[in-house]
Amino acid sequence: MANGTIAVPPQTAEIDFYNVRGRHKGILSWLLTIDHKRIGILYLGSVVFFFLVAMTIGVFMRLEMLSPGETFMKPQTYNSLFTLHGVIMIFLFIIPAVPAVFGNFFLPIQLGAQDVQFPKLNLLSWYLYIIGGALAIISLFSGGGIMDTGWTFYVPYSIRTTTNVSLSVFAAFVLGFATILTGLNFITTIHRLRCPGMTWFRMPLFAWALYATSWIQVLATPVIGITLVLIILERAFGIGVFDPTIGGDPLLYQHMFWIYSHPAVYIMILPAMGVVSEIIPTFSKKAIFGYVPIAISSLGIALVGYLVWGHHMFSSGISDTSRVIFSLLTFFVALPSGIKVFNWVATLYKGSIDVTAPMLYVLLFIFIFSIGGLTGLALGALNTDLHLTDTYFVVGHFHYVMFGGMGIIFFASLHYWFPKMFGKMYNEKVAKVAAIWIGIGFNTLYFPMFIMGYLGMPRRYYDYLPEFQTYHIIATVGSWILVSGILVMFFNLLQGLRKGRKAPDNPWGGTTLEWTVSSPPPMENFKIIPEVTTGPYDHTHIHGQEDNK
Amino acid sequence: MENNHLNGSDHGGHGHDDGHIAEAHHPSYGINVLVWIGLLSLTAITVAVAGINLGSLALTVALMIALVKSMFVINFFMHLKFDNKVFKIFLGICMVTFAVVMILTFFDLTFRF
Amino acid sequence: MSYNTDTQEIQETIIHRDDFGSKMGMWLFLFTEILLFGGLFILYAGYRYIYSDGFAAAATELDVLLGTINTIILLTSSLTVVLAIVALQKNNKDLSLFFLWITQACGLIFMINKYFEWGAKFHHGIYPKGPALQNMSEGEAMYFGLYFVMTGLHGLHILVGMGFIGYVMYKIKKDVITATNFQKLENSGLYWHLVDIIWIFLFPLFYLIH
Numbered sequence: 068m069a070n071g072t073i074a075v076p077p078q079t080a081e082i083d084f085y086n087v088r089g090r091h092k093g094i095l096s097w098l099l100t101i102d103h104k105r106i107g108i109l110y111l112g113s114v115v116f117f118f119l120v121a122m123t124i125g126v127f128m129r130l131e132m133l134s135p136g137e138t139f140m141k142p143q144t145y146n147s148l149f150t151l152h153g154v155i156m157i158f159l160f161i162i163p164a165v166p167a168v169f170g171n172f173f174l175p176i177q178l179g180a181q182d183v184q185f186p187k188l189n190l191l192s193w194y195l196y197i198i199g200g201a202l203a204i205i206s207l208f209s210g211g212g213i214m215d216t217g218w219t220f221y222v223p224y225s226i227r228t229t230t231n232v233s234l235s236v237f238a239a240f241v242l243g244f245a246t247i248l249t250g251l252n253f254i255t256t257i258h259r260l261r262c263p264g265m266t267w268f269r270m271p272l273f274a275w276a277l278y279a280t281s282w283i284q285v286l287a288t289p290v291i292g293i294t295l296v297l298i299i300l301e302r303a304f305g306i307g308v309f310d311p312t313i314g315g316d317p318l319l320y321q322h323m324f325w326i327y328s329h330p331a332v333y334i335m336i337l338p339a340m341g342v343v344s345e346i347i348p349t350f351s352k353k354a355i356f357g358y359v360p361i362a363i364s365s366l367g368i369a370l371v372g373y374l375v376w377g378h379h380m381f382s383s384g385i386s387d388t389s390r391v392i393f394s395l396l397t398f399f400v401a402l403p404s405g406i407k408v409f410n411w412v413a414t415l416y417k418g419s420i421d422v423t424a425p426m427l428y429v430l431l432f433i434f435i436f437s438i439g440g441l442t443g444l445a446l447g448a449l450n451t452d453l454h455l456t457d458t459y460f461v462v463g464h465f466h467y468v469m470f471g472g473m474g475i476i477f478f479a480s481l482h483y484w485f486p487k488m489f490g491k492m493y494n495e496k497v498a499k500v501a502a503i504w505i506g507i508g509f510n511t512l513y514f515p516m517f518i519m520g521y522l523g524m525p526r527r528y529y530d531y532l533p534e535f536q537t538y539h540i541i542a543t544v545g546s547w548i549l550v551s552g553i554l555v556m557f558f559n560l561l562q563g564l565r566k567g568r569k570a571p572d573n574p575w576g577g578t579t580l581e582w583t584v585s586s587p588p589p590m591e592n593f594k595i596i597p598e599v600t601t602g603p604y605d606h607t608h609i610h611g612q613e614d615n616k
Numbered sequence: 617m618e619n620n621h622l623n624g625s626d627h628g629g630h631g632h633d634d635g636h637i638a639e640a641h642h643p644s645y646g647i648n649v650l651v652w653i654g655l656l657s658l659t660a661i662t663v664a665v666a667g668i669n670l671g672s673l674a675l676t677v678a679l680m681i682a683l684v685k686s687m688f689v690i691n692f693f694m695h696l697k698f699d700n701k702v703f704k705i706f707l708g709i710c711m712v713t714f715a716v717v718m719i720l721t722f723f724d725l726t727f728r729f
Numbered sequence: 730m731s732y733n734t735d736t737q738e739i740q741e742t743i744i745h746r747d748d749f750g751s752k753m754g755m756w757l758f759l760f761t762e763i764l765l766f767g768g769l770f771i772l773y774a775g776y777r778y779i780y781s782d783g784f785a786a787a788a789t790e791l792d793v794l795l796g797t798i799n800t801i802i803l804l805t806s807s808l809t810v811v812l813a814i815v816a817l818q819k820n821n822k823d824l825s826l827f828f829l830w831i832t833q834a835c836g837l838i839f840m841i842n843k844y845f846e847w848g849a850k851f852h853h854g855i856y857p858k859g860p861a862l863q864n865m866s867e868g869e870a871m872y873f874g875l876y877f878v879m880t881g882l883h884g885l886h887i888l889v890g891m892g893f894i895g896y897v898m899y900k901i902k903k904d905v906i907t908a909t910n911f912q913k914l915e916n917s918g919l920y921w922h923l924v925d926i927i928w929i930f931l932f933p934l935f936y937l938i939h
Contacts (some may be wrong), residue, residue: 314867
């Protein structure tokens with residue numbers, strides 16, 4: 068049994084949580100469930116749906132950029148599309164994806180608990196998420212048309228435009244509430260429901276990452292909440308707080324927006340880093356190198372994340388003093404991120420590396436994220452930022468860190484935990500091909516953006532000079548490769564779900580508690596709460612690896 | 617104040633389970649009424665002080681009094697004083713976050729206006 | 730941990746009854762409220778720094794006496810919530826409910842005062858885009874913009890708090906919340922006190938500027 072000597076009798080021959088008979092049947096057994104695993108699956112379905120929608124929008128945008136001038140849509144449509152792509156990807160996919168899906172499903176199991184601390188609140192979070200998503204969709208077909216402000220809702224344009232900003236902004240506000248409640252739930256769960264022997268420094272690193280993330284969710288999200296409410300009030304009543312014509316300061320809006328939205332970047336990336344810290348030791352057959360530094364650096368990233376929002380405003384007219392301070396502080400973020408990357412690489416060193424599909428995604432992540440991180444330094448430096456700001460360089464950078472960071476790790480988690488979640492195996496060979504395919508598509512799509520950005524192609528522009536066309540064509544072709552890779556990946560997983568062979572309890576030789584329960588886990592996870600006596604990545608007493616082949 | 621009312625469960629889950637069921641740890645009626653009288657007096661003071669022209673100090677004084685008042689409410693009415701230290705740490709994290717954000721915003725405002 | 734060898738029943742109680750965890754959840758929720766108002770306080774601080782004269786001029790429009798009375802009312806209502814907890818712990822259900830009724834009454838009076846206060850402002854044309862506001866300086870207009878948003882949001886919280894306490898009172902009446910199971914009452918109290926604390930700051934910041 069993993070995790071040292073665990074006083075658990077073999078938890079086999081139990082009915083898994085899909086088939087257990089609850090109070091409700093059929094669809095209601097899902098819609099009224101308070102089981103954290105079912106809620107995780109509900110989130111998975113909705114998050115993937117919104118991802119596919121936003122991805123499709125992205126493909127259309129790339130298609131429009133194939134040639135200068137009008138290719139097949141009007142400029143106003145293009146403005147709406149990039150706004151939608153950003154809003155859906157960020158608020159409905161990236162922020163909830165890893166914490167709400169895999170956090171919900173695996174945090175309680177990894178801690179040796181039967182559920183989260185507040186199961187009903189957990190279900191409420193999902194409903195708020197769905198309501199937020201529904202409002203966002205309704206806002207497309209009502210009012211003055213699809214909003215065209217970009218996902219940042221900058222004033223004064225957002226209080227002037229006749230498009231349907233208020234409802235979309237309200238949708239983001241509701242989604243914020245869903246995030247807050249999830250964060251609150253996780254913090255309390257980690258404090259209260261760790262099983263006996265599970266001290267803070269025996270928690271899996273995924274739990275540490277979620278802990279840091281949850282604090283950001285609780286402490287940063289309310290700021291954007293009130294800012295969005297102010298936009299609505301401004302549009303409805305003209306209170307003047309952000310309206311420059313009557314004394315408001317638009318830069319204060321930008322401050323308020325980024326006070327949340329920069330830490331939110333770490334809401335997106337920290338859980339992904341947590342997953343990486345799970346996958347690497349499993350497939351290196353080795354304890355993680357530098358457990359404590361990785362755990363603490365999660366908190367460090369959360370902390371430093373609060374201090375650097377001003378680097379989004381270098382060219383917007385904030386004072387020189389604060390520009391220098393924010394630029395300096397920005398470089399500090401590289402430290403905790405660097406600690407993580409070096410520790411991961413050190414874990415791989417002399418490990419017995421098994422390059423499976425999840426591991427392939429993780430290696431892809433380290434490569435892509437390093438490029439994203441390093442280009443971030445170019446943007447964090449004041450003088451280069453003035454040249455690169457609001458160009459495709461920025462677009463390239465945040466796709467490398469957001470999609471390359473969070474998105475790729477979402478795929479990795481999906482492959483890593485798929486056998487546990489669904490009790491089925493997928494086709495490993497196809498999964499690996501898809502991973503490489505996605506890697507090629509990704510770099511073909513986003514790398515040219517660095518070059519054209521450096522040459523001066525502005526972001527969010529509908530039209531461009533002919534000299535940029537070569538890069539745009541390469542990027543658009545890249546988008547086709549990437550999307551087809553993603554479709555192959557999802558198709559392979561669906562095939563696995565339909566007719567994959569039954570998954571063993573511990574297919575990868577994982578050492579954390581989720582691999583000690585059956586696949587899929589039984590209702591309430593553990594019949595008897597386990598007791599833990601060693602750290603999370605102790606590979607000395609693994610059983611069940613014989614299931615592997 | 618009855619010390620035996622202190623709830624000594626410092627944890628977060630990995631060891632002890634006292635504290636699952638809350639204990640009676642509210643001070644008596646009398647203490648709370650005293651705190652209330654203190655709060656009313658501070659309100660009177662802050663209104664009175666506002667009448668005096670303190671110039672640039674006025675805001676500081678008003679905020680200090682408000683801070684003292686809220687400390688009374690937090691420590692006694694919300695009985696943080698008698699609670700587990702994890703709540704004090706939590707509140708500290710929250711207030712430090714707020715302060716940091718405020719200060720960094722003012723690095724811009726002070727040098728822009 | 731005492732429950733590792735215990736039976737399923739004990740696990741059940743732990744999951745269904747964890748007062749400490751419930752309180753922790755409430756405090757975390759209060760932090761989100763603090764940061765929600767915190768955003769507004771940052772705006773207030775920023776604009777007061779930019780428009781210090783306008784704020785001082787506009788503040789004279791507010792009635793210090795009414796503000797003071799409302800402060801006293803809220804402080805008193807906070808006291809009675811605490812007393813209600815003490816009373817319930819001493820198993821005195823009726824006294825506890827009596828104290829909570831006082832809290833509800835205080836909340837109501839506070840809102841009525843606010844109604845008259847806002848009403849008077851509206852009557853004088855002081856409201857967003859109102860005639861009086863448009864003749865004011867930018868600083869004064871900004872003061873009132875923030876005044877309406879911040880006291881309005883605070884008033885909304887008073888209403889929510891009254892609802893929460895009303896729900897708790899119902900549960901006390903039904904003997905669901907009792908001398909040994911009072912965490913919900915305590916949580917509603919925590920919420921109410923936080924709303925009180927926010928007013929403790931709003932009062933000097935809006936009423937006592939010279």
